[in-house]
Amino acid sequence: MKKTVKKEQITISMPALDRIDMSILKLLQENARATVKEIAAKVHLSTTPVHERIKRMEQSGVIKQYATLVDHTKVKKGLMVICYVSLKEHSKNAGIKFIKSINALNEVVECYNISGEFDFMLKVVEENMDSYYDFHVNRLSQIENMGNVQSVFVMGVIKQTHQLVW
Secondary structure (H helix, E strand, O other), rough: OOOEEEOOOEEEEEEOOOOOHHHHHHHHHOOOOOHHHHHHHHHOOEEEEEEEHHHHHHHOOOOOOOOOOOOOHHOOOOOEEEEEEEOOOOOOHHHHHHHHHOOOOOOOEEEEEEOOOOOOOEEEEOOHHHHHHHHHHHHHOOOEEEEEEEEEEOOOOOOOOOOOOO
16 A cells, blocks of 8 residues: 655655564664664665665655654753643634744744643743743743643653654
8 A cells, every 4th residue: 555645745655664664663763873784784684775765764754853852851941841722713824823833932842732621732841930930921821812821840751752662
């Protein structure tokens, strides 16, 4: 089965992922800095087909980006807050404006459109309670169409990963 993915107005046809593709993805999730040579040895292929498979997955959007997990407490961002946000108006245009505003806020490291009582869930990191208060009052609450915001303060991180399991 072929899947079609659009990226920057170019349509790239991506065959269904096979077990080798899935193994490559698992290895890259464990260590995004692994070399093609290291991955090739583990999946029992030469480097060229492994490189081609990785490039195909990048171009098709299966691999969105490579990232580094940072311990926020060690880079002067010791406060993590989950903010549940509801908007006053729920039109498409209002949602687009809100998302654009959120994307401009560096303190917001993740944003999810959710169902239920709230419309969005934000993960915010700040230096301390004073800096979060300033962010909340002077930046987040000033966004057009902002309704209710409920802040939940993270007491400790139990699990943090980007690895998908299949």
